[in-house]
Amino acid sequence: MNYLQYNAGTGSKENWVVREAVFDPRYLGKCESIFCLGNGYLNVRSALEERYVGETRDLLVTGTFNRADETEVTELPNLPDITNVDILLDGKRFRMDAGTLQEYRRELDLQTGELSRHVVWASPEGNRVKLDFFRFVSKENEHLIGGKLEITPLSQEVKIGIHSGIDGRVTNSGAQHFLEGSKRVYEGEYLEMVSRTNQSGVTAAVHTTHRVFLNGKAQTVPALPVISRRTIENQMEIVVPAGETLVVEKLSCVHTSRDLAYEKLSSEEAAKRTAADGLSVLRTARQEGYDRLFEKSREAWRLYWEPRDVKITCENGFDQLALRFALYHLAIMAKTDDSRVGIGAKGMSGEGYKGHSFWDTEIFILPYFMFTDPGAAKTLLEYRYHTLGGAYAKAKEYGFLGAMYPWESAWADDGEVTPKLGGADVVTGKPIPILTGELEQHVSADIAYTVWQYWLMTGDREFMERCGVEIITQTGRFWASRLEWNPEKKQFEINDVIGPDEYKEHVNNNAYTNYMAHYNMELALKLIRELREQEPVFYTGLCARLPLEETEREISEKLDLIYLPQPDDRGLIPQFDGYFGLREIDLTPYKDRETVGTIYNDYNAEQINGIMVLKQADLLVLFYLLDDLFPAELKEKNYMFYEAHTLHDSSLSKSTHCVLACDLGLSEQAYRGFTRAPA
Amino acid sequence: MNYLQYNAGTGSKENWVVREAVFDPRYLGKCESIFCLGNGYLNVRSALEERYVGETRDLLVTGTFNRADETEVTELPNLPDITNVDILLDGKRFRMDAGTLQEYRRELDLQTGELSRHVVWASPEGNRVKLDFFRFVSKENEHLIGGKLEITPLSQEVKIGIHSGIDGRVTNSGAQHFLEGSKRVYEGEYLEMVSRTNQSGVTAAVHTTHRVFLNGKAQTVPALPVISRRTIENQMEIVVPAGETLVVEKLSCVHTSRDLAYEKLSSEEAAKRTAADGLSVLRTARQEGYDRLFEKSREAWRLYWEPRDVKITCENGFDQLALRFALYHLAIMAKTDDSRVGIGAKGMSGEGYKGHSFWDTEIFILPYFMFTDPGAAKTLLEYRYHTLGGAYAKAKEYGFLGAMYPWESAWADDGEVTPKLGGADVVTGKPIPILTGELEQHVSADIAYTVWQYWLMTGDREFMERCGVEIITQTGRFWASRLEWNPEKKQFEINDVIGPDEYKEHVNNNAYTNYMAHYNMELALKLIRELREQEPVFYTGLCARLPLEETEREISEKLDLIYLPQPDDRGLIPQFDGYFGLREIDLTPYKDRETVGTIYNDYNAEQINGIMVLKQADLLVLFYLLDDLFPAELKEKNYMFYEAHTLHDSSLSKSTHCVLACDLGLSEQAYRGFTRAPA
Known part of the structure; x- marks a missing residue:
């Protein structure tokens, strides 16, 4: 993943910033997940504002489980999307995979929870435009999501079109959890979509509003409301001279009838509250604007990190950054005040x-x-x-x-x-x-x-x-x-x-x-x-x-x-009855691959059952948990044996091996495990 | 719509071929609809093989109506897609909106029902590849859809990856009609997805298979079956030297429990038959291959056109082509042997x-x-x-x-x-x-x-x-x-x-x-x-x-x-009580726009009700139907009056005006109406 500069940030930002330095559409999904924003209540997968083939837009709220139909199991439903903003430059869609990307960087500041993207782009016709994007999920008010776009034409006047709203056409890989909701624009400014899951009856209210500035001055741009099937958006158009900057803020909020605040209400009462509270929260947010709202969220992150940041002495700043990255994701995936909900195996960074x-x-x-x-x-x-x-x-x-x-x-x-x-x-x-x-x-x-x-x-x-x-x-x-x-x-x-x-x-x-x-x-x-x-x-x-x-x-x-x-005469404990009698094969083709589970391309489950290969090593987890039960020598022998047969096809695998190697004094292996363990 | 060369085709093909000469992603939707393929039983919207933002892949089968949930009305559900083929050239997705499109044309041959696309493309790295695509929906066997790709590296050897199968993640603008179906690969070659609509219980069986040739010689390329949520596909990879041609045929078939052939069966029996018949049809089709299957379909089109082609003498070949284009779409939208089904207002060329x-x-x-x-x-x-x-x-x-x-x-x-x-x-x-x-x-x-x-x-x-x-x-x-x-x-x-x-x-x-x-x-x-x-x-x-x-x-x-x-003293019949008392406004801003209904951007329905504006002219339809009831002079006066107030925001509008103008001897207006009426 060399397209990511993990060790980014200088000065006070040193080892706080995860940076993507090159835009490569092949890694859309990975980056959506890595740069995910959230606060334990909701997570927004970091799909880019403009649309790309292969993107996955996910807005997941803890506890809103629904079973889409009898053939599915219950899951967190994908709420209507508010991340998409179509940007039309002189009538053509802005997209970084056409034209020329003259400058690009995307950064997640772990310290503040803000995701930003900085782009200088030349259209296929050679028209240069600077675009800066900012986004955060509030840690101060868990319902709030802030977005900001800054667009500066560099070479000539540009007619900028913004199509932005709430899109309820998203699904979980084709499974639709929500009934078509009610859609409404209030005062031409507040877009509302209220929909209900089809089985669990969870109501989700999504609201969004836009503020527009030109060179810092608030603009009243006529916003055409467009309501289509499962979508509601505003369409705006404004001509911006070269060198001037258009700023569009998109402020959104999400409430659901499963919210902890509504725990004591009937589901009908809770459903009603979602829409009213959403509109009310957004009205206040609109008064404050992106910068003030972000400042409050940043302060909440500061208070969060103050007692929790783990500082390590390291030669490679990456190690410090990786640790903080893990702590960041632990922070956004856990709703620590609500015992009705657990933590998803992938957090809420995607549908997996x-x-x-x-x-x-x-x-x-x-x-x-x-x-x-x-x-x-x-x-x-x-x-x-x-x-x-x-x-x-x-x-x-x-x-x-x-x-x-x-x-x-x-x-x-x-x-x-x-x-x-x-x-x-x-x-x-x-x-x-x-x-x-x-x-x-x-x-x-x-x-x-x-x-x-x-x-x-x-x-x-x-x-x-x-x-x-x-x-x-x-x-x-x-x-x-x-x-x-x-x-x-x-x-x-x-x-x-x-x-x-x-x-x-x-x-x-x-x-x-x-x-x-x-x-x-x-x-x-x-x-x-x-x-x-x-x-x-x-x-x-x-x-x-x-x-x-x-x-x-x-x-x-x-x-x-x-x-x-018990250990055999080599000191090895069999992972299960008969393990040592399994067939050995050359595992090289399946080790350290770009994707996991490649062995399934050649063998089916029944065949793999007969091969001396591991997804992750049971014994090592056991040693890790029941540390005192086994002598170090035995642990080391088993570590060596099982490590050689492990494909690390579970993201849980390497961290255990790393801790074990560390315990055993195998520093080099431990460090290699640390640098390669998925955060 | 000057990107379309309506008047294409020479020699025996003169005025038989609709050609798109320039690829412009803004017109994806229009072209998907215009180039739609079908046979009255099923229609395949002509989305391109590779994916683009803004595309809509639709496979609709007559009569399969389903109501996705209580908030929706019944509609034709979008069946699992078989048009998508992801083409990886040295690991990167082929897409015409990146790199350089050195040659491009897409043609629908109305005479044979075959859609073809001819591309010479240079990747952003300068690697030139020739790609030719062919597709038809069989008029001989209504269940069959044939596809063929020919890929010829021009400048150097290319590792070509083909990911192709059946994708059940498609929806109708976010509404999912199908339960997650059963997925299966037979003999590594036949992909099957059988799913059922969630309300009407219509079972749809979609099957697809691939044949691979290099320089005309059948190849056995290892095809990795990949089953994910609502998708099943084969992934193939083959290295093709410069100047050699890889041909991949994708043959698919569709059966549903609503098929006329199963009319007398119980829905359980019909459901069972869909899967068995699909597999059987596809096994035979695979023996025949694209060319033979297409030949049979072409012959069916020949027999269709023979008595039906309307030849006109015209200065502009467009007129002849337009007429045939209309006849073509009438042919693909109507299931003329099944009185259980009507014709959709948009045929089956899309979800509208x-x-x-x-x-x-x-x-x-x-x-x-x-x-x-x-x-x-x-x-x-x-x-x-x-x-x-x-x-x-x-x-x-x-x-x-x-x-x-x-x-x-x-x-x-x-x-x-x-x-x-x-x-x-x-x-x-x-x-x-x-x-x-x-x-x-x-x-x-x-x-x-x-x-x-x-x-x-x-x-x-x-x-x-x-x-x-x-x-x-x-x-x-x-x-x-x-x-x-x-x-x-x-x-x-x-x-x-x-x-x-x-x-x-x-x-x-x-x-x-x-x-x-x-x-x-x-x-x-x-x-x-x-x-x-x-x-x-x-x-x-x-x-x-x-x-x-x-x-x-x-x-x-x-x-x-x-x-x-009755006519007033000017000889004008009011469209309804009080029509002549309505407010007049300048309609110029809403006439001949790229999209219809632009008046709604400025006025709401209540306001439009008070304005002397028409979507289409009622009186003219009346004159057209009850021809003998009104004298020519009265018709002409009313034609002139109502035409001036009509926005033609219904696609039904211009054809009526055209016929009326013709009847009234207003040849120029009639011809203008003819050339601009949506086919």
Whole structure:
């Protein structure tokens, strides 16, 4: 990705600015995601103002889950777009992939949350124009999105046309979540679109307004309102002499009936409020204008960074920037005051993973929040508490006891929401069944593990009593019921699962799963026994609503008989039964590719199941989590072995390898992992 | 539209070829529509193979109506696209709006139905490539669509990537009609997508396959199947030396459960057949290949044109081409063997008018079919017979008797399907209510008029007895019940309507409506009386199912008291009560504009109602239909007056003015109208 200058910014901006120095339409999608703006409530994917083939415009709001139709699973719906602004220069569409791009840079200032783009462009006819774009999602008022365009004709007078509004024709890859909404212009200035999701009945109100200036002086440009199917826009036209600057501000706001502020209202009342509040917020915003609104948001970012910025000493400024980049994305993806919502596996920077929460939250994201913002960590774990209903239901559906967490989780009521079908099977020509919802069960242990971590770090008694005990003991109970007795080996096993390494399906005794399940049950037992002894009154009360006695009995009967895979004579722990007997192939063609999953181009899932290849290394995650359980020598041997067989086709993979390498003193490998881990 | 060379083609092709000589992205939409391919069963909008901003890919199949959700009206859904082929030249997308277009022409051969495009393109890096594209929709097998690409590197070896398949992410301007379908690759060669509309339950099976040749020799290029959300495609890559030619054929076919062939099957059985038949048709097609399939289609076009081509003597070959162009589009828009479906107001060349049938069919299209293909005319009028249920229901809903035809009509069961809201009101900022479904009532008389014309031309007794008598008498009965008695003037009036001139709403005694209603009632009366006298047995049988006695009584009581607007002392007939008292404004700014309806940018519907301006001239249509009723002098005076006040903002307008001018001997005006009437 050498088109990105990560290490940009000088002076006080040093290592705060991510810069794209060359415009290359092939990387539209990557940059839309990397430069994403947001505040935890909403995220705006950073599609450019003008349109390009291959773009994806996404405006996602946390918690607004909807199931488009019976053939789909629930997902965050793509709200009507407000990022698109068509710019007509003497009647022709401005677009950087025609004419000549004489200057170009796009920058995301992580410190202030502002995205800017600076362009000098010559039209195919040779007409030079300077264009500067600015955009932010407010951290001060989570509903607000600010945009600003500055257009300066350099060589001659230009008739500038601006077509800009709200576009409800966007979909999630073709799935339309919203009914055609109501569209209205107020006072010729405020555009409104209010629409409702077709299944969950979430109302989204999107408002936008424009302010126009010429050389700093406010202009009253006649704005023609145009209402078409699922769109509403204003069309403006103004002649700008060479050397003068037209400024168009586009201020927008978004409210939905799922907003936390409307939590106590009926859905009808909440729906009504969205439109009224949106218009009201925008009226005030219009008085303030882009610069003032941005200033307030920048101040909120300053307050955010002040206690949180992690400064490192590094030779390469990139390292500092990369760290801040990660912290920035953690900031925009998490709604830390709303326990009704989780964090999407891709945040809200795009439609991928549908806004669903996976084990990623607990194992990869929560450590950060636990150390820097325990309140946020608590909110996120409370989300898991709210989804216990789905976990109990899933356990019941599979014939188990206790809480079996969904592999993918959305709105609290939704339960398991993992899709059933994925990409093409290269051999059969059919879509590949997605089995993770059924077989990737370790998430229950991951959640229990993290609740315990949270307790250890915070000593948050209130949370543990209200939520934590139930999560740990009832996931423990699930595992106890899940165990399978092997009469031959006289041990309890966990068969037919998928571990973190999703390239292996239907495996028996996955090391990660077995160890983590064992840990989960151990925790549950310990907690029950300690509570009974040390907090008898609380314990008795708790027994009234939780089957703690049964849980204790079921776990204690089995715990010590669980099979935990042990190292062989080489010191290697098999990832699952029979792993070392798999076929070895040359993995070089699939390593360090531009896209992940290239092995699927040559092998189907069934074939990959028989090959000694990993998407990510289960054992290394296990070492990372249960650090004390394994001696360093064993870790290093396994690290070397599994690293060689790992394609890192999961974005979660490299960070684990990096931490492990670091622990093992393999500095060079650790650093290489750090520089190449997706942020 | 000077970018189009209408008068293209030489030798035997003279005045058969519509040519676009310059590629201009601003006219993407126009050309997609003008170059549309089809066979009455399906139409493929002629979007280019490679993607462009602003394109609209439409694949519409007659009769597949679906209502996407409760906020929409039913429409022809956009089927998964097969026109898109992404061409990667050394890894970069081929697109004519970047690099240099050294040669370009696109041609639609009306005689053969083949669309071709010839391009010599230099990439921004200066790499020259010749690309030739061919496409047809088979007139021999209505399910088949053929495509062919020929790519010849001119300056150096090029690695050519082809990404091509079936894309179900398309929508109707954001409305998604199809559930996510099943996707499958058979034998690595046949791509299949089977999906179902979400309301009407119509199953659509789309299949596509590719054949690859290098210098005429069939190639086995590894094709990677890629299945994503709502898409399935093959990705191929091949290195082609300079001067050699890669040929990629893309053969596709479409079947739906609404197909006439499945009429007698249950919808489940029909759904099953779509997939099986599609695959079977495509297997055969693959054996034949593009050239052979095209040859068969060309032969079908030859047989089609042989008796139908209208040759005119003209100084300007454009006139001949324009006539053929009109005949071509009439050929591709009408499914002349299926009386379950009508003709959409825009044919199936795009999403506009949603595939709904208006009065356009009877008044503007049917005369052609009556003269050239009476069987087709009969099929189209049978469609109106099948929709009588909706007409009876609409009359009842409004408190009238008889048959009140829907203003917009879709599937026979649907009844009235006119949408309720349109574009923006420039004054209030709200969407403009669409009142035509309620107020534009003349369609019932238009249909009766055309049934009578059909009878006069064909003497088709079977049709009249089975369908025609009912249509004419029951629309007559509707009008009798619709009349309003004016006690002061002692006359029957028709108030609060919209005439063909839709710029005037809620008008009283619209001349067109009153005269046509009177004619309709007169016809009904005449028919009833003649049948009773001349065909007493048939008449008695008919009375058992139709209220002919009541109809006769109701009409005969009122007919002679209907107010028919008369010329004033200038010899001008008012279009409706009070028309001559309306305000005159300077219409110059709104005449001959690039887009229609520009008056709405300055005035809202209410204001336009008070201005002496016409969208199209009602009186002239009336003169055209009831030719004998008015003397030539009166016609000419009215022609001159109304022509001056007409913006021709309806595409139906100019043709009427042209015919009238011709009748009146105003040759120059008639010819101007002919050259400027939309085909």
